[in-house]
Amino acid sequence: MQNGICPKCQAQEVYRMDGNRLYAQEVVSLKGGAISKGDAPHKYLCTNCGYLEYYLPLTEENLEMVKNNWVRVMPE
Template identity: 35%
Template sequence: MRNGICPKCNSTQVYCGLATEGEGLTAGSYASQVEVATDETCATLWVDTYICSSCGYLEMHVANRAELSILMQADGWRKVS
C-alpha cells in the first residue's frame, strides 16, 4: 500500500493518514495509535494508516520502527506462528 497500489484489488485509489498528532486519523474511534503495556511501562505506538477507497482494504504501519521492540514484551500481544 505504501507504493499507492492496493494489494487486494490492485487499485491506485489508496489514501494515507500519517501518524501526526492532530492530523489524519486521530482520537476517538478513528485512533491512529496503538496502546501497549508491559509490567514496567505503557507506550503509545503511532501508526500510518493506508485505506483503499475502491475495496475498503486497510493497512496500518508503526511510524517509528524502533518502537516495535516494545510489542515483544507487551501484555496481550503474541507472535503469530
C-alpha cells in the same frame, strides 16, 4: 499499500493520511502504556474497495515492548 497498490483488490486508488492526528479510537495500547501522539499511525485507504491499513512509526523502546509482551504469529 505503501507502494500505492491495494493488496486486496490490486487497485491503484490508495490514499494516505500521515499520523499527524491521533483520535481516541486510534490509540494503540502497548503493555506498559499507549503510543504517544508523535507515534500516531499513518493510514492508507483504498477508495476502490475500502481496505484500510495502519502503520505505526515505532521507537526501539516500543518495539522491544511488543516483542516482550505480544504473541508472535508464526508462519503456517
